[in-house]
Amino acid sequence: MDLGKDKLIEIYRHMVRIRVFEERVAKEFAAGNIPGFVHLYSGEEASAVGACSALRTDDYITSTHRGHGHLIAKGGKTDRMMAELYGKKTGYNNGKGGSMHIADMDIGILGANGIVGGGLTIAGGAALSAKMRDTDQVTICFLGDGASNRGTFHEGINLAACWKLPIIYLIENNNYAESTCIADTCQIANIADRSASYGIPGVTVDGSDVLAVYEAVSAAVERARKGEGPTLVETKVCRFRGHFEGDPGGYRPDKELNEWLDKDCIATFSKKLVEMGSATKEEIAKVDQEIANEIENAVKFASESEFPAPEEALEGVYA
């Protein structure tokens, strides 16, 4: 698949943006600058970016509690995201939602979701809406391996299959539902194999290979736009950090994590870009520097922004 230099560098830029954002969130969280709790996406960047690179701005996504990566990949602004994490008025949700609930309706981000599996049926509704309004918009529903054991997985996907809705269920299988290994809660090796029971295609790809994800999702998007219905795409990924910041761990063998760290999707992809001649080392370094500046500015924006006035808690319940 020949994507052209600009697109490839754009893909790299998004992946780095997510990583630098997340590692900075970890730092600011540890320093006590971010209230609540955060679930970081470091390590899984190739999945979100590969998937969202196959979308248009007017396509939809629903995201999860581990949503920062999806939002950035879909075009979310890191300064407004960081401000939301800080609980500031300038945040995406004016400080009403925080890490697990960021939404940007203008670019099709229908919200991260604090309920595991909460987005599965909502995403189907967005896809139905696109179909009824006779647009060719598609929806990607991001979910994790844990959500694949929720009832919404069955109800949502079955209905979408019956109605041939333009939707892609993107299962990011990071092997652990919080602290529980998927091998203990699912008796098949590939969750995408469940697609057979809904009469739709399912494909499992290496989620550390951004171009493999892009290719699989592009095929699913094309199928959806043609009105042929949903696809299950499973990306096998690894979250480099805990389920949440502060996770005491103990459930994942070091060896397993180290194997994934050795094939870090960003390092692998930057090497590949240079090898393919799509970017020079200098161009890569330039992107890295630009992103470092961007995230620095995002933190500055967040920390210097005002908190909402307390009585703003009363606003926004009803339209």
Added chain:
Amino acid sequence: MSVLTYSEAIRAAFDEEMARDDKVFIMGEDIGQYWGGALGELKGLWDKYGPERIRETPISETAIMGGAIGAAVTGMRPVAWMYFTDFLGVCGDEMMNQLTTMRYMFGGKAKVPVTIVVYSGAGVSAAAQHSKCIEGLLMSIPGLKIVSPSTPYDEKGLLRSAIRDDNPVLVNHHKMLIFGGVKGEVPEEEYTIPLGKADIKREGKDVTIVAWSLMLHRALDAAKKLEKDGINAEVLDPRTLVPLDTGAILKSVGKTGRLVIADEEPKMGSAACSIAAVVAEAGFDLLKKPVKLICAPDTPVPFSPPLEKFWMPSEERIIQAVKEVV
């Protein structure tokens, strides 16, 4: 004016709103060409609007409610036909954590125009999983408006307003109002009834009886009998529990000094409790006697006819309560 049954008023409201706005569609179980809804209220609409807009689903309450949310935030005006009130328990997450939080949680940016329609209430021996009224439970979910129409006129006007509202609105249809063949005059011309506006169904000066849905009819029957004993009861139908027309309730209590609330829910945590609390807090000085709550016992709804009859608040209990405070 024409005389419509409650069921005909439901159909007329949907028909006119679907004709008016092609973004309106209904999604639910058994609503298509054969049944037109379990009690037949939607009969004919499938033929007129087709399977795209009268969208029959698998038995998948979470997918219906979640699908309605997703469709609403992306520009449609879905009606989630949820069958029995009790089944809202199946999609509790979608109700409590998604539908009603989304606008607020997203900083006021999402618009969620979902209308939820359910059959509520006891009286047909449907037992504890097909008979509940849960207005009180639902009132504790900020972000949800709740409508419980008691007459065909109210039904049509309120359902139309619910569909046009940009927020989640739940509309209760008491089974006994459909089975019981309640009829009433409904104007030929288009009209809506604003959400949050109570209606004095009967003027009086001695006592205020607040009741809605099926209980409104029992309260009116009770008021008629009380008249023979020289007691002149005012019957106030809040029509919507959220928003609640507290001004109208306080005004009526200010006139009568006495309040009886009839509510077909177990008393603890009921809508009646919330209404009583409003009056206790803002209108204590208006009361000449303690507030009386005529509710169901704090048990699930029983099946056997004599048990169920005993369980449901009756006209006799309303009369007795009024006599105790007048």
